[in-house]
Each structure stands twice: as structure tokens, then as C-alpha cells.
Amino acid sequence: MCIQVANLFKCYGKHPAVKGISFNARPGRVLGFLGPNGAGKSTTLKILSGSIPLTAGQVSICGLDIQQNSLATRQYIGYLPENNPLYLDMYVHEALTFVAEMHHIVRAHERIAEVISLTGLEAEQQKKIGQLSKGYRQRVGFAQAILHDPEVLILDEPTSGLDPNQLQDIRLLIKQLSSQKTVLLSTHIMQEVEAICDDVVIIHQGQIVADFPLNELAAMYPGHRLESLFMRLTGPPSTRI
């Protein structure tokens, strides 16, 4: 297992956002991390990426405990946060050079060129990030996240707000990257999960309410498609179908 989460808790002050969740993610697969607004998805992804501390429980990335090996585990992780914060005044190539320096990437010039090609940023690399469309900004976020060739990719709603063409390109990129990585993907788009995910975890009010391989959905939840299952498990009682 590349990501192992055991009995993870997170409280913001007195507010419990994540209440003892456990799940695993495997290499070569995309795990769709689903849940309604406020369920605890971003909180969990921030903890896994080392952005915020956990309150209790264990998380290991590629066999290393994130609390005991905070710096080492970050090298294994590429993280694209929700809303993709970027330095808008930087040029694309300049921003990637900056990230490469932070990661001490050897032969950075070649690696940046490789990632620019992979993310389809060739024509935009000399532009300022602030001049780019949302789809291209998202590609820059991806490029930054994969530059150090991490084993694990953590993507928080990476396609939200993209037009159908950009959305399709980004999904293809995720699928392409997943053959050699462990991908944890948070999304609200059920077609996206059906198109690119291998495994599904559903979180509701800080607790896991389902965890299954997507190809076992019909056997485990007869009569349900993903959307109806999601609504049954996370909707208010009056709307559960």
C-alpha cells in the first residue's frame, strides 16, 4: 500500500472534522475520495500532504509514518490543492524553475521541458500565470505537483470549473500518470469517478460510509449506480433513495 490511513482524527479547535477514518490506496490505481460539502475531504488531503497536522491516528506514505518522517514523506507526494494557489506574477517556466529548485531536482532543465510537454504547456511557457485561462492554470498546478516525479499524487477537485475539452484533457493526464503512481482524487463529479477511478471511498460527516473497488459496485450495492449510492449514503433522510 502506498497510502495507509488508520483511525485518523482531526479537530479544528473543538470542531471534529474527521472522526477516526481508515482506508488504503494502492499503486497503479486512482482512488476517488467522495463526499458532500463539508464532509472532511480537503481536511484529510491536507493532512496526507503534510500541510496541516493530524489530531490523532496514523498516516503512512510509501511505508513511512508522516509524523515521524515529515520531510521525507513530502518528497513522495505531489499535491494539487483545492483552488490551485499559484504565483500569478510569475512566468510559467520561471515558476517551474522555482519549484525545481525547492525540490533540488537534478537536470532540472530537461525535467521541466518533459513536464511542460506532458501537461501541454509548450505554447504558454513564456506567459505570466495570471494571463492564463483556468484550464491552463490547472495544468501549471499539475506540472508543479509532478515535477519531482512523486510516487503519490493528491488531487483536490482538479477539474472543477473546467470546460468539457479541458476537463477531458486533465482526466486523460490523470489516467496516464496513474499507471505509475498512486492517485488520490477528490471530486464531486460522478462521471469523472466512473471514467477514471479504480477505487471509491465515500466520507460523510467525517466518517467513512463506503469503501469499494468500482468494478464491485453492482455486486456490493445491487440496483445502485454511483450517484444513487452517494445520495443514499450522504443525503438527508428525506432525500435518500
Ligand SMILES: Nc1ncnc2c1ncn2[C@@H]1O[C@H](COP(=O)(O)OP(=O)(O)OP(=O)(O)O)[C@@H](O)[C@H]1O
Ligand atoms: N481551517 C478550518 N477551521 C475550522 N473549521 C474548518 C477549517 N477547515 C475546514 N473546517 C471545517 O471542517 C469540516 C470539513 O471541511 P472540509 O473542507 O475538509 O470539507 P470538504 O469535504 O473538503 O468540503 P468541500 O467539498 O465543500 O470542499 C467543515 O465543517 C469545515 O467547516
